[in-house]
Amino acid sequence: MSLESALDGQIVICAGPGGVGKTTVSAAIAMEGALRGRQTCVVTIDPAKRLADALGLKALSNKPSPVPDEAFEAAGLPPAPLDAMMLDTKTTFDDLVHRYAKSEDRAQSIIDNRFYQAISGALSGTHEYMAMEKLYELYWMGNYDLIVIDTPPTRNALDFLDAPKRMTSFLEGRLLKWFLVPAVGGGRGVFRAMNLAAVAFLRVVQKVIGAEALKDTADFFANFEGMYDGFKERAQAVYELLRQDLTRFVVVVSPTDQAVEEALFLVSSMTSHHLHFGGLVVNRIHPRFSGAAGDAVGTPLGDRLAQIAEEFEQVRRREERCLKRLESEVPSRRWVRIPYMNRDVANLSSLNDVAEMIFAGSGHLARD
Amino acid sequence: MAARHDLRVLVAEIEGKNALSSLLAAPPLTSEPHELRPGLWAMHVSPEEALSEYFEVQFHAKRVVKPLVTSQLVYYVTHAAPGLRDILMLGKIWYQVARKGEFDLAILDTPAAGHAVSMLRSPEGFLEAVPVGTLAGHARRVSDWLHDPEQVAVHLVSLAEETPVKETLETTRLLEERVHMNVDRVHLNMLYPPFAEDPAVNAALDRLKTPRGLRPRTKDAPPLSDQRAQALFACGEFYRDRRAIQQEHRQTLIDGLDGTASVIDLPFLFGDAFAGKELDLLADAIEDQA
Numbered sequence: 001m002s003l004e005s006a007l008d009g010q011i012v013i014c015a016g017p018g019g020v021g022k023t024t025v026s027a028a029i030a031m032e033g034a035l036r037g038r039q040t041c042v043v044t045i046d047p048a049k050r051l052a053d054a055l056g057l058k059a060l061s062n063k064p065s066p067v068p069d070e071a072f073e074a075a076g077l078p079p080a081p082l083d084a085m086m087l088d089t090k091t092t093f094d095d096l097v098h099r100y101a102k103s104e105d106r107a108q109s110i111i112d113n114r115f116y117q118a119i120s121g122a123l124s125g126t127h128e129y130m131a132m133e134k135l136y137e138l139y140w141m142g143n144y145d146l147i148v149i150d151t152p153p154t155r156n157a158l159d160f161l162d163a164p165k166r167m168t169s170f171l172e173g174r175l176l177k178w179f180l181v182p183a184v185g186g187g188r189g190v191f192r193a194m195n196l197a198a199v200a201f202l203r204v205v206q207k208v209i210g211a212e213a214l215k216d217t218a219d220f221f222a223n224f225e226g227m228y229d230g231f232k233e234r235a236q237a238v239y240e241l242l243r244q245d246l247t248r249f250v251v252v253v254s255p256t257d258q259a260v261e262e263a264l265f266l267v268s269s270m271t272s273h274h275l276h277f278g279g280l281v282v283n284r285i286h287p288r289f290s291g292a293a294g295d296a297v298g299t300p301l302g303d304r305l306a307q308i309a310e311e312f313e314q315v316r317r318r319e320e321r322c323l324k325r326l327e328s329e330v331p332s333r334r335w336v337r338i339p340y341m342n343r344d345v346a347n348l349s350s351l352n353d354v355a356e357m358i359f360a361g362s363g364h365l366a367r368d
Numbered sequence: 369m370a371a372r373h374d375l376r377v378l379v380a381e382i383e384g385k386n387a388l389s390s391l392l393a394a395p396p397l398t399s400e401p402h403e404l405r406p407g408l409w410a411m412h413v414s415p416e417e418a419l420s421e422y423f424e425v426q427f428h429a430k431r432v433v434k435p436l437v438t439s440q441l442v443y444y445v446t447h448a449a450p451g452l453r454d455i456l457m458l459g460k461i462w463y464q465v466a467r468k469g470e471f472d473l474a475i476l477d478t479p480a481a482g483h484a485v486s487m488l489r490s491p492e493g494f495l496e497a498v499p500v501g502t503l504a505g506h507a508r509r510v511s512d513w514l515h516d517p518e519q520v521a522v523h524l525v526s527l528a529e530e531t532p533v534k535e536t537l538e539t540t541r542l543l544e545e546r547v548h549m550n551v552d553r554v555h556l557n558m559l560y561p562p563f564a565e566d567p568a569v570n571a572a573l574d575r576l577k578t579p580r581g582l583r584p585r586t587k588d589a590p591p592l593s594d595q596r597a598q599a600l601f602a603c604g605e606f607y608r609d610r611r612a613i614q615q616e617h618r619q620t621l622i623d624g625l626d627g628t629a630s631v632i633d634l635p636f637l638f639g640d641a642f643a644g645k646e647l648d649l650l651a652d653a654i655e656d657q658a
Contacts, residue, residue, distance in 0.1 A: 019527075050530060210498035213452075258387075287606055292599035298589030301572040302582050304564045305600045308607055311638035318639075342609035344530055 003336055003358050006278035007033055009248040011139065011147050011241070015160065016252035017262040018153030021283040024345050025252045025338075026150040027051060027084070028354040034067075034082035035355075038145035041083040043134055045127070045152050050346040055084040062088040064138070067348075075349035083144075092130040093120040100230035106223055114213070115220040119170075127152040128163035136238045158269045161242060164235035172228050248278030253326070255285055255319035264329050280335045281358060282323065286315050287339050336360070369651035371407035375472040379410040380461050382479055382487075392644055401464065401471075409471065411464070415453035418460040454490035455507055462510045466519065485542045488514060488522075488549060514549065521552040524629075526621065528559055528614035537624040551629040555654070556618060558636045560611040563604075573604055632657045 006012050006029065014026040023044050030042035041064045044057070052058075056068050062085065069079035094111055101107035110116050120126060128151065135149050151160050206214050241247060249270055253263035263280070270277050292309035296302075326335070338357050345351050371377045378401055379388055389397050394404050397412035399421070404410050465474040478484035486493075491511035498504050514520050522543060526536040540551045563570050576582070579601035583592055622631055634653050637646050 046531070210501050210504075213498060287602070289599045289603040289606075291596050292603045294596065295590065297582065297592055297600070298584040298586070299582070300564075300566065300569045301576065301604075302584065302592070302600060304569050305573075305582070305604050308563070309600060309603045312603060314638050340610070342606055342613070344613060 002360060003029070003250065003279040003281065006248045006250050007036070007146070007359075008246075009276070009278065010145065010246040011135065011149070012248050012250055012278060013135075013149050013151060013160070013242070014250050014252055015151045015266055017254075017259045020252050020254040020259055021338075022153075022252045023150050024051060024351070024354060025250070025281050025283060025358070026148050027055060027345075028351050028358055029250065030082060030084070030146070030148040031080070031348065031351055032355040032359050033146040033148065034080035035077065035352075037081070039081045039143065040146040040148065041085070041138055041144045043131070043138070043147070043149045044084065044086055045131065045150050046086070050344055051351075052086070054345070054347045054351060055082075057084055057086055061085065062091045071348050075347055075352060077348060077352060087127075087131055087134055089127050089130045090120055092134055093126065096133060096231070096234075097227070100227040100234075102226055110220065110223045113216055113220045113223070115216040125159060125163040125167055128160040129167045132160055132164055132238045132242070133234070136234070136241055139241060158266065158273065161239070161269075161273060161275070164238045168228070168231045168235045171224060171231060243274060245276065248276050250278045250281060252281045252283055254283050255322040257322060260322045260325050264326065267330055277334070280326070280330050281338060282326065282335055283338045284340045285319055285323075285337050286312060288312075288316055369654050370473050370475075371405060372651065372655075375407060376470070377408050378465065378471040378474040379408070379477060380464075380474060381410065381412050381477045382414075382457055388477070391647065399460075413457045413460050415456050418456035422456060422459065452490075452494065452503075454487040455494055455503070455510065458487065458490065458510050458514070459506055462513055466513050485539060485547065488543065489547045492547070517550075520549075522549055523553045523555060524551055525555045525557055528556055528617040528621075530617060533617045533621045533624075536621060540625065540629065551625075553630050553632060553658075554621065554625065555632045555634055556621065557634045559614055559618070559633050560607060561635050563607060563611065573608055576601065576604055 012026075012029055012033075014022050014029070016022050023046070026044060027042055030040050034040040042055070043064075044052075044055075054071065056065065056071055064083035064085040067080075067082045067084055072079045097110050097116075098104075098107045101110065131149060131151055135147060138144060138147050251263050251266055251270075253259050267277060267280070289309050289312055293306055293313050294309075295306075297306055336358050338354060341350075341353075343350065345354060381388060381397060388410055389395060389404065392404050394402070394410075397410050399412060399414070399417045401409040401411040461474060461476055465471055478487060491507040491514065494507045495504060495511065524536050524539060526532045536554060540554075543549045543551060563573050579594070579597040582597045582600055584590075618631070618633075625631070632654055634650055637649060639646055
């Protein structure tokens, strides 16, 4: 039971339902890689403050910065080549626009456009798209032996995989452009006479959302013209990067019914997309207190503990059921289990404890 | 809980995963309210459905628009105006509750906190961008309704963990600053209850330093094996530590709220499943504290 094979790759993508500790697991995997001497970068989405502090992430810079040597020393560890960053979706999207725009003016008018502002911040799939975009950028910079990326909690299992493609076809806006492009020229006819029903519909739309909003949309697509090919090529390259041999997907899950179903769906979608599954991390398992429940102890404290132990037994049964369900789909040699900890991960030392559990029985122990 | 008081209650899930209906072993929710338990109704709200319904009601537009064209256009249109998707969904709920008056209470299960803020702000945001027009009139009515404390209250749900508490405080602040809505209540879910009712027993747990401390002092008590003492000790230590962490985060929440909203503690449920019975346990907890 180890996640050793995940570290064989160059890229580790941590995916899974929300609230299972993905960010912590990503950071722990990255730390392990760095401690083994590999130049490593971890991209986090929204780390808890203590974890961010532990990694020396004070500002949202959207650029990797090294975890200070002192942080390692304070944890009794040798300094390791670990960089960390927090993803800023909007800035990453802006960078991409600057990269592909025909001119600086055009880039600026896209960035100032209200329609762009709405989609670059809030459109579902944007976070996933930008996380993958950042990964691609870091990969091609070539500075890292290992990149570990935390994914946003997704509503749909493989959003991060489909997002670049979905977003680029959205940006292409073929259908909408057809209707709206003449509006930009400021000619008399706002809509192209293509289909009476559709034109009637657009009139209604214009009445409802206002001509301004419709014009913003049309402007956006007009300015985006010509950039689309660059975006599309890039999306294809990202897709290939995700499917290459050295990209490993680690699924993080906690033992609850809902999380398990989501994770299993994720694993099966990965298989059908020919992605390389690097293992499963089952996080936040309540510890077992075997033998604690039972007859009265004869003291108020002991008796109450026996009762609590009985309650934990029920939790254990619930969790066992979840683990069984996982095991029916994913062989347990591909898992690691991490117990619910009785303290928060607040420094590199506790992060190292997590890494130790993830890589127990493999290279990690040799280090100690 | 409200449905127990003979109120007609509507729960609206937004772009959700049908969590409520699967909890009560009911079929997936639709855009029409459906009665799950006596007095407890539920519906699902999606922007696409809300938009086509809106057009239908407002303009009798359905018959002129071909479905194929709409499905793609609707996608763009709902993203074209700032917050249009959100207004449509709020509008649908307003229509169902305030306009039709079919329910005494509606509970809106919003998406994650960050999105909830932009959602509740959407009518104001829309009015800033598009002050006139058909929808602007509707946005104004929805906005007035949202800001009437007699009509609408905001309750947040959180966990006693670092990130959720941080997000809850952030959401509270954003709602005040950007939306001018005050959070009434925070439900803090999955809290380990106090170890024991008797303070002396709690104190005894705090004092417990080794498994030896668990041995009964009287001779006539049944013998306690080392192994069991070990296990009981580990169990007590874990409970105490987790509860301490939770209480620390709970305190951060209370300090951060600074009396602006009340906090309702919801217990961690040790039962081996989560279904209707567990829902009742949570309703009891809310009823006791509210």
